Amino acid sequence: MSTTAVERAAPKGATGAQRRRVGGAVVLAAVLVATCAVSLAVGARALSPAEVWHGLFAAPDPDRGLTEIRLIVQTVRVPRTVLAIVAGIALGVSGALIQGYTRNPIADTGLLGVNTGASFAVVSVIALFGFSDPFQYVWFAFLGAGAAGVVVFGLASIGRGAGNPLTLALAGQGVTVFLAAMTMAVALSDLKSLNVLRFWNSGSVAGVGFDVIWPVTGFVAAGLVTALATLPSLNLLNLGADVARGLGVNIALSRTAGIVAVTLLAGAATAACGPIAFLGLMVAHVARYLTGPDYRWLVPYAGLLGAVILLVCDIVGRLVVRPGELDAGVVVSLLGAPFFAVLVWRGKFRNA
Incomplete structure (x- = not known):
């Protein structure tokens, strides 16, 4: 094949791959829309499509106020659906970023101590101030998560191993173990903190109103802009660091921006x-299988x-134990543990 033929063929191949990626993204978006519709319809009381439509768009009766269906849809299912989307996007993006920046295919957001930092902050403010409303302690949870990320990144940036992904992982593990112990110590000494921690640690998108969702969405949006x-x-x-430095990348600035994005999102x-x-x-891992190692996709x-x-x-979680519920975090763990085991068994840990 001539050089000219090769040059002509390469763009076509690239265009084909790009079309497949765009098509896949469109399919995922369509699946997400369909899943949202199902989320509004199912629960302890199943709703028909007509009832969901009525709950979303029908004008309220001035004499009766909000009907039961409108209450179910607007005050329960819409908020938890929106929160699941926002949190799912944030955790998915932060998981991909942390694997990329640490070059560790089994890293997740817990590596930076984000989860344990938030848990420690929650139990501490409940024990000290007696908070019970999620709107009161969600801000402290965010501050605790951010503070833990800063401490981990700071520890990983000093000494001989500064900037090394392994150093970041070790610092994160050390901070995580310490904060987990402190969280349990506080929770065991205060019954109210323990009760909140038992529910909060299971990971749930239920029971959170838009007074919490909108501010959280703002932080997630800032994290997404930074990530992109x-x-x-x-x-x-x-x-490789040497190749990146040779191509003009400011490694310290790039890693700092990445850690900031992960901390905001997670x-x-x-x-x-x-x-x-x-x-x-x-x-x-699923995204890497579908798109390859290009982080732009x-x-x-x-x-x-x-x-x-x-x-x-x-x-x-709403369906398996009706009329009760399993928290979404429990179902994710039940799905994730076998997934992780399969990855180990097949040796499919692939990073960029």
Whole structure:
């Protein structure tokens, strides 16, 4: 084949791959929309499509106020559906980012101590101030998650191993173990903190109103903007630090921006829902299988997959023990543990 023929064929192949990726993203978006519709319809009381439509758009009766169906749809199912989407996107994107920045295929957001930092902050403020409303302690959860991320990143940035992904993982593990012990010590000394921790640690998208969801969405949006800005340099970092530096990447700035994005995303999602294990780990591997190692595609796919999987797990949790519920975080863990075991068994840990 002549050089000219090769040059002509390459763009066609690239265009074909890009079309497949765009098509896959459109399919995932369509699945997410369909899952949202199912989420509004199922629960302790099943609703028909007509009832869901009425609950969403019918004008309220001035004499009767909100009907039962409108109450179910607007005050229960819409908020938990929106939160599942926001938290799923945040955890999916942060899971892909943390694997890329640490070059560790089994890393998840818990690696930075985000989950345990949020847990420790929650039990501490409840024990000290007696908070009971999620709107009161969600801000402390976010601050705790952010503070833990800063401490881990700071520890990993000093000494001989500064900037080394292994150093970051070790620092994260050390901070996580310490905060987990402190969390349990506080919770065991205060019954109210223990009761809140038992519910919050299971990871649930239920019972959170828009007074919490909208501020959390703002932090997630900031994290997504930061994440998208770092994707080209993240691709280069995964070629090796020397190669990236030679191509003009400011490694310290890029890693700092990445850690900030992960902390914003995972911290906001954890503050609103509690820690949800395995989600970021799972969707990062599935997204990498679908898109390859290009983080410009892998990260958006991970976000869409995270939203779909968290929403599906929430729906399953409503159905399996009706009229009761299993929290979404429990269902994700039941799905994620076998997924992780299969990855280990097949040796499919692939990073960029």
